[in-house]
Amino acid sequence: MEHWFTFAFLLGSAVSLLVIIFTFLFRHQFYQQNPSTVGPPFRPPPGSNGWPLIGENLDYLHKLRSGNLREFVVERMKKYGSKVFTTSIIGQPTAILYGAEGNKFLFSNENKLVKVWYPGSIEKIFAKSHGKSIGDDFVKVRKMLPAFFSSTALQKFIEGTMDNVIKLELEGHWKPNGSVLVRDLAGRYTLGVACRILLGSDDPSMVEKLAEPEKDIATGIISMPIDFPGTALNRALKAAKRLTALLLGVIEKTKIDIADGKVSKTENILSKLLHAKDENGELFKEVDVAAHLAGLIHGGYDPIRSGLTFVMKYLAELPEIYEQVLREQMEVKRSKQENETLRWEDIKKMKYSWNVTQEVFRLMPPVPGTFREVIKEFTYGGYTIPKGYKIHWNAYSTQLDPEYFSEPEKFDPSRFDGKGPPPFSYVPYGGGPRMCPGIDYAKAVILVFIHNVVTRYRWELLIPDEKVVVDPHPRPIEGLPIRLHPHDES
Missing domain, CATH: 1.10.630.10 (Cytochrome P450)
Structure with a gap:
């Protein structure tokens, strides 16, 4: 827990930034709630940036750590009444596309609308000498x-x-x-x-x-x-x-x-x-x-x-x-x-x-899930996802969903007999061109x-x-x- 106390200390030293951040958040939330002020056809998904600096990281990391990441997604899906919404996690404005159809859209548009993206923590840990993203090579x-x-x-x-x-x-x-x-x-x-x-x-x-x-x-x-x-x-x-x-x-x-x-x-x-x-x-x-x-x-x-x-x-x-x-x-x-x-x-x-x-x-x-970055603005579910936004998908969302798996909490290997689960509902290895290359190895x-x-x-x-x-x-x-x-x- 020591990193949370350290984080609280850093927050205290960053008070001077709060006015700027609150102004940005207010403006962002205002545009989300009043899309007509932006002008058609731009209509951002509903969502929240959460707390200044912190975003919605505390809730996200808490639910991730406790194995309830699906709850993080479902709560917001129900709150906004949409299968696409925005949040702010890992220091980035992030869109989440819910369900097998969201997975299909994401995996089918690899290197067309989105590309692989790694959180700053991963980039720093596996940093390369010439400063390029670890995904480039x-x-x-x-x-x-x-x-x-x-x-x-x-x-x-x-x-x-x-x-x-x-x-x-x-x-x-x-x-x-x-x-x-x-x-x-x-x-x-x-x-x-x-x-x-x-x-x-x-x-x-x-x-x-x-x-x-x-x-x-x-x-x-x-x-x-x-x-x-x-x-x-x-x-x-x-x-x-x-x-x-x-x-x-x-x-x-x-x-x-x-x-x-x-x-x-x-x-x-x-x-x-x-x-x-x-x-x-x-x-x-x-x-x-x-x-x-x-x-x-x-x-x-x-x-x-x-x-x-x-x-x-x-x-x-x-x-x-x-x-x-x-x-x-x-x-x-x-x-x-x-x-x-x-x-x-x-x-x-x-x-x-x-x-x-x-x-x-x-x-x-x-692997609970990974991230993508939007490289070309696109529309999904009637909402516009702008270039530069991050997309987060996670396996828990569909793999524990009763829409795709009856009695999802029950252990039942027979689910994988015959044709197996519905397409794009079972995604522990990702999908599309970025599907894990080591499946047979594993x-x-x-x-x-x-x-x-x-x-x-x-x-x-x-x-x-x-x-x-x-x-x-x-x-x-x-x-x-x-x-x-x-x-x-x-």
Whole structure:
């Protein structure tokens, strides 16, 4: 809570700005309530900028942290009687388009009416050396990812990396009849896989080195945009510097290994990045390569760790679901020779387990949502969204909506049988051109984990009613402690 007290202190020192801000707010609210004064065809959506400086951040961050982000949206949708409204969050005037139709409109107009936008906290944490937005070069980086995340590439990683990493993790840290913290150990596994695929490193100490700064980076990603000692953003920025220094060391070693012929130019994502060029035809600077790697490491670590943690939680709470997952995974295991590693063909057989995972993601999306920036003024729902405005979409709005999911609070993997949910209602990976490029990667990482854990253990929650917070990824506050029971007990 210390960042809230710091924020209050800063407010006190900014009193001289209040007259200007109140004047701006009054003028903005006046135009919203009296659109005719602006003149047709401009008709801004209804909404509020909230408090001076703060906007509606306090309510937004409170509901985000408590997992009630849908409530933030629904309250305002009902208040304004509109499926599009404006607010002020993360220091920006922001429009929210509600419902599957809003998602469809947004995803269908990527790079036409809107483009990806990152809050100031993220831009600062993953800053690049030449001052450009982190999204500017990421188009090029995204084009490299299919070579590593395609089914062909994943086949190699499943056999030689994922299956081996989780087996080592289980043997080293998941003790039969002992208690473990799922979030920590799932994090070691996901970060271990990411180290190998992104950096080409199988050094066990690298996992610990990366995990330490990642903790502070994760909590600062969606935070009040205040860089002041003691704030979440300040801690995240310091952690990002440590992470950058660590990655620059890895980059230097990789360059030497490439020169010596120990590593090929396309062996891992790092070696590929070292030979990538920007729009000017120049090689990426090493510090920019480190910035891209930091973002990729985070994307392949914290969201998947969150997903795995809640898969374990729901399987412990729902024994009938666990039994069906166990039955499916044992069939896969019996089809293999002893000590034979998993293959992509095995992953494709785990249909029920993946349905369970998708239902977990529906109820507890690992990434609550993201932002876009309006690059061309457009009209939606009879209202005008001006150029420069930010658009915020979040998975909770539709994934917990009874309009799209009957009994939305009920855990029901069968929702994903057949054609699955209505289009654009289930969006934990985003959609359109900006859909997460690592969906198959995440699927493989998660199902390899489920297979190895479920075929060895049952487990019980040691804190059945453990509180869950979102900052920015959902997590049980105590790390989900469980007690393991090997199948051969009985």
